[in-house]
Amino acid sequence: MRQGGQNSDEAKYGKIIGVDLGGTKVRAVLADGSGNFLARTGLPTEAHLGQEHVINNIVAAVNTVLENADPANIVGMAVGAPGPLNPRTGVVYSPPNLPGWKDVPLCEVLEDRLGLPVYLGND
Numbered sequence: 001m002r003q004g005g006q007n008s009d010e011a012k013y014g015k016i017i018g019v020d021l022g023g024t025k026v027r028a029v030l031a032d033g034s035g036n037f038l039a040r041t042g043l044p045t046e047a048h049l050g051q052e053h054v055i056n057n058i059v060a061a062v063n064t065v066l067e068n069a070d071p072a073n074i075v076g077m078a079v080g081a082p083g084p085l086n087p088r089t090g091v092v093y094s095p096p097n098l099p100g101w102k103d104v105p106l107c108e109v110l111e112d113r114l115g116l117p118v119y120l121g122n123d
Contacts, residue, residue, distance in 0.1 A: 023097025080123035
């Protein structure tokens with residue numbers, strides 16, 4: 001059954017953003033409640049340019065997948081990042097493939113920049 005142009009999974013669960021933060025690429029997807037990809041993109045991580053640059057690339061990738069989405073339907077974002085990290089606090093400690101990252105409160109930073117709840121996990 002369709003309501004307002006949405007399938008029942010979208011109406012019930014909303015949409016989620018997934019981000020894969022790697023040493024060479026940042027990938028982002030927008031998925032519906034059934035796990036279907038609605039949009040996806042990728043950018044070079046460019047970790048050698050520093051933490052702020054990498055975070056800017058994450059935000060740019062997320063904004064790209066959100067270009068045609070209704071922000072009211074986005075329930076949150078999940079980020080897979082290299083460890084070590086703490087998924088409870090949202091802090092990335094000192095991953096070997098992200099030079100200069102030490103005790104980065106990634107969830108807090110992305111929540112502030114994107115206005116969405118962010119969940120962190122070890123890739």
